[in-house]
Amino acid sequence: MLDANLKNQLKTYLEKVTQPFEIVASLDDGVKSQELLGLLEDIDSLSDKISLKTDGQDSRRPSFALNRPGEETGVVFAGIPMGHEFTSLVLALLQTGGHPPKVSDEVIEQIKSIEGDFLFETYYSLSCQNCPDVVQALNLLAIFNPGIRHVAIDGALFQDEVEAREVMSVPSIYLNGKPFDQGRMTLEQILAKVDTGAAERDAKKLNEKAAFDTLIIGGGPAGASAAIYSARKGINTGLAAEAFGGQVADTMGIENFISVSHTEGPKLVRALEEHVKDYEVDVMNLQRAVKFTPADVQGGLHQLSFDSGATLKSKTVILATGARWREMNVPGEQEYRNKGVAYCPHCDGPLYKGKRVAVIGGGNSGVEAAIDLAGIVAHVTLIEFMGELRADAVLQTKLKSLPNVTVIASAQTTEVNGDGNRVTGLSYKDRHTDELKQVDLEGIFVQIGLVPNTEWLKGSPIEMTPRGEIIIDSHGMTSVPGVFAAGDVTTVPYKQIVIAVGEGAKASLGAFDFIIRN
Template sequence: MLDANLKQQLQQYLAMLREPIELVASLGDDPKSAETRELLNVISGLSDKVTASFDGTASRKPSFVIRRASDHGAAVTFAGLPLGHEFTSLVLALLWAGGHPPKVEQDVIDQIRELDGDFDFEMYFSLSCHNCPDVVQALALMALNNPRISATLIEGGAFKDEVEERKVMAVPAVFLGGEPFANGRMEIAEILAKLDSNAGAKAAEKIAGKEPFEVLVIGGGPAGASAAIYTARKGFRTGIAAERFGGQVLDTMGIENFVSVPYTEGPKLAAQLEQHVGEYDIDVMNLQQAAKLVPATQPGGLHEVVLENGASLKARSVVLSTGARWRNLGVPGEFEYRTRGVAYCPHCDGPLFKGKRVAVIGGGNSGVEAAIDLANIVGHVTLVEFDNQLRADQVLQDKLRSMDNVDIFVSAQTTEVTGDGEQVTGLTYKDRETGEEHQIELEGVFVQIGLVPNTEWLKDSSLELSPRGEIVIDERAATSIPGIFAAGDATTVPYKQIIIAMGEGAKAALSAFDYIIRTQPADEVATAAA
């Protein structure tokens, strides 16, 4: 199950345990239970601080509890085998149960321990989901630091009947007290914010006391991280306010066009961006959504960005890098059946549709790549493209057309996602050449129709936006307002690519540097005039 190299690495990690832990398994007679027994025996054999027993009485089999030997109240449960993307989550749970400190701020741990109430979480993940580990690890950390929090982390492939019964059609899927709590990638701060009614006020109070920055970056994706690193290296007091550090990169699976890196994955790249930013004195304010831009009233003055929680930040120069998000179809049924058959991530949710019929909407690279991936998992794929031809690279089109469980419809306008009130049962499209409507029976719809910039919050400002809502910039990444620059997918720069966003972020930072050194602060101008 674990090769020699992986066992050696695991043994090195287990050497970090500070106190004994117990693994208590509930097993059946099935192959998965046998594999679970083998895995736990391997783990317990690598450290004298780990013991494994197989007398658990949990109803889910196979499952196992990780708990401190000295405190059975602090525990987390895995149902199924946490391998694949979740092996790291398993290792971290072992370390945290054994007293090894997590790499989170102490105030986060304090907030977990101070939560008032009993919280019973169940969370479903798939082994191919790159969005799931953050949620798995967040719930494990919470359960191991507050005995009033329980977390059962369930590998959906091992409990297919349960997944079908609870109509889990998108992961990560979190239930609290048996009721749906959240779907999609979440960081621990986001979960705590949903549980702690005072979290927003606490964050606002903390932000309100910050001194003005020389450069404030709004957005924490590749463009924002690059901009912040460049300005920090210039010695400027720099802050990042990001709704989600890593941005859309977190939702990207394989990355094969990042020059000098033949292959990486989005979450890994996002973690590297965060690590690189952490090498500098940059004030990162995560989970902060910008709500309003108030430009300076005179050259050299302070620009202000008001956040959704009511707090505001000020800076001499601002770099806007809020990125973009997946575009919605905007048809009846899409919102109603989101997470109940309508999905946006084929890598995460594809395994939940094994053997079923699905549609992919979109004939660009993303759509065709999604259709190819899904065709290897599901029973049948129908690709629906609005244009009269596919727009993906020819090599991708050739691959897709070579697969015998794929149908392709072009000049097809999706008009409705249909369902039975509980889950998707089909979609309706109109033939744009004949006007005739067609109904396709299926169980899933994957939307892959491009991006929309995250700039709605700027529409009431004096900042110039394009008809598509992109921030208009010049060759120096300057916007229509002096001292405010922009970079990445939220701007009019062509070709929305990670490597381009990074370069644009660096350009915006250098332009901000040039602006600051050439512009005397307004308060200094006033003092000189007096």
């Protein structure tokens, strides 16, 4: 199952295992069970601390559990965790075998203190780059708390369950048989939802913090770069964000980040976060900013308020809140979000195997999505508002070569149609004739660009464009002295990761210069 190179790498990792454990497989006569058995036999052969049993009684087959002698860890994989989930498998093996995870002792104690019985089930796809974060976080909870059990389920292998539960977006998490959440979640976000008192405790801690020299709002490439440059100046630096990564975490392949020939969004996000943590940066996750109060009202300090109830003060502020997927804003879009309306074709595409889908948007993102989906689904209808596609010529040539793709230009999507439970189609207006038309389908992937995350700044003295982008000068400073901005949230053209990183550095240097001159 594993090639020689991968076996050698895995053997090196498994040398970190300090205590014996068992892999208990539940198999049948199917091809996938034989594939899984081959994988597990390879793993078994790489460490004398691992033993393989094939007498598992789990009703999901193929599947396997990781158990310590006389103790169930609660970690179960239903399917063959390759692709993006191979890292989840490796971490589960190491942590079951006693190797410590890269989280603080405080977090481990929080996990251990959770009371109750929890059965988490996560549906993932092997092409989903956001799913491993959820799978790994929930596995960690199961390993350190005997009251928690987690089953990671490959939706492509268990289609009957996916259909029965109407899973149309991954990762989809169920708790004790009921929907818990969907989409990318960090360990901190899951803990905050399970441990209901955590947010209040964290807000209290934040309110007690002294003022920062520089406070960065946002944890994407611009925010991470700003934090590193600021900390390297030796000043008191804080970074508050809902979660690290932003839009980068939803990016499948990155091939234009200079000096890195190829990487993937989640991998880059982890690297950014680890780099920030190499410095004395006070990182505060799960903090969504809701209000900005300028220094002239706060006696020389800017103040940021968060939806958690926390407030932070700082001499200078760098706003790096990034952008998010632009929505169509048509009837039915919100009603059927994650019920057929999706924004990540790489993540959710495998759930639509053999079905009819639409892609909204004829730019590079839309055409790339249509090309990828055409290899999975029965048919793709690409709908573009303008009279012609805007994607690069090479992408358009590839698109036109695909037999199961239809392009409809000069079309304005007017409504998402559904049966109350899931999408059944969409309506659009022919912009030449004003005639309303319908397309029957099961999924809609929206790819129409980004919108800056600045709604919370409306009414503040920070000047923005009509589109909501923050206006900055050559040093990254906004219209408010001491307040800077960087990345996709600003007027800087060409929303690229490498540009955001540079803009974050520039804003940080601008903030430092402002401090020493004032």
